[in-house]
Amino acid sequence: MTSRCWQRLRTPTVVHDGGWRDLRLLVVSPVPAASRPRLGRPSGPPVAAMAELAAGFDSGVCPVADSPLFVRLRETVDTLTDGHHAEELRLALEKIANRCADVRLPLGGWHGDWTPWNMSVRGQQVGLWDWERFDTGVPVGFDLMHFLVQAAAQRHGISAPVIERAVTLAGQRLGPDGDLIGTLYTATIAARYLYAAQAATGAPLREQARLMLRIAGRRAGSVEPDVQGRCR
Numbered sequence: 176m177t178s179r180c181w182q183r184l185r186t187p188t189v190v191h192d193g194g195w196r197d198l199r200l201l202v203v204s205p206v207p208a209a210s211r212p213r214l215g216r217p218s219g220p221p222v223a224a225m226a227e228l229a230a231g232f233d234s235g236v237c238p239v240a241d242s243p244l245f246v247r248l249r250e251t252v253d254t255l256t257d258g259h260h261a262e263e264l265r266l267a268l269e270k271i272a273n274r275c276a277d278v279r280l281p282l283g284g285w286h287g288d289w290t291p292w293n294m295s296v297r298g299q300q301v302g303l304w305d306w307e308r309f310d311t312g313v314p315v316g317f318d319l320m321h322f323l324v325q326a327a328a329q330r331h332g333i334s335a336p337v338i339e340r341a342v343t344l345a346g347q348r349l350g351p352d353g354d355l356i357g358t359l360y361t362a363t364i365a366a367r368y369l370y371a372a373q374a375a376t377g378a379p380l381r382e383q384a385r386l387m388l389r390i391a392g393r394r395a396g397s398v399e400p401d402v403q404g405r406c407r
Contacts, residue, residue, distance in 0.1 A: 179231055183224035185302040206295060206302035224301040225289065225318040232284025232311045239355070240276035243312025244363065251366040260369050263388055267362055267395035274398055275355055275406035285310060285317040290325045313363075316349040320360045323348075333383060338390055355406040358398055361391040 187203035194200060239245060248268055255261035286293075287308025295302040320342065327341035342361060346353030368384035371377050398406045 181227060181231070183221070183227045183299060183301055185300055186306070187304055203304075206304045220319050220322045221294070221296065221301045222319060223299070224303075225322075226315075228286060228318065229283030229315045234282035234312050236279045236281050237312075238277050238279050239359070240272045242280070242282060242314075244282075244310075244314070244359065245272070248362060248366050251370055255369055256373055257369070260384075260388060263392055264362070264366060264369065267365075267388075267392045270395040271355075271358060271362070271398060271406075278352070278355060278406050280314045280352055280356070282312050283315045285313050285321075287321075289318040289322050291322070291329075308367075314352075314356045314359055316345075316353070316356045317360055317363070319348065320345045320357060321364075324360075333386070335386060335390060338386070342390075342394075352406075354394075355398060358391065358394040358406075361387055361394055365391045 185206060187206050189201070190204055191200065191202040234243070245268070248264075252261050252265045252268065255264070286303060286306065287310055288305055289303065293303065293305045323345040324338060324341040327337050331337045338361075342357040343354075346357040349356055365384065365387035368380050368387055372380040372384045
């Protein structure tokens with residue numbers, strides 16, 4: 176990450192990447208100093224920096240069902256130990272694939288947890304940490320979607336109306352494919368939470384996992400291609 180020449184982003188450098196006992200140990204430097212937004216008063220999304228990150232890992236344009244993200248989501252279903260939840264997520268993915276498989280979306284990289292509390296800002300520069308969720312081959316716009324959803328949840332609490340309204344508003348900012356991107360995003364977060372909730376320490380995530388799964392299922396059931404081949 177730090178080997179790239181970023182204009183907007185400031186990222187930590189790797190100090191050590193190795194093992195400690197039976198664990199992998201990663202030590203990174205502090206993010207370059209900047210003014211960190213105060214919790215409870217998140218700043219607006221740094222869209223230019225988000226676009227830079229997405230473009231830095233440009234994966235071209237790809238049909239939804241063939242995208243690396245969609246392949247990973249299907250693989251995650253097979254790792255879920257709760258058969259009911261696995262079937263719900265599988266059904267949601269099937270609905271998306273059946274209705275929107277051929278819709279082509281631009282793909283790039285995303286931080287995976289870009290929130291007001293995982294960044295700092297100085298002028299046009301954005302310091303960004305907690306990269307453990309970074310991934311590539313995802314629809315461009317995922318970082319903006321996540322930022323707005325998490326900021327709304329922090330301000331108003333975690334509930335279906337809050338999350339769904341934030342996803343809808345974020346989708347409007349992303350343009351004609353925003354609804355489909357929002358649906359794929361909710362399926363991605365549902366899969367993430369469901370997988371993490373399986374661990375012995377995952378109990379705090381289980382309610383959120385079920386909530387995101389319900390939202391993803393509802394959205395997947397309502398997406399339909401329009402006359403221009405976009406899913407809404």
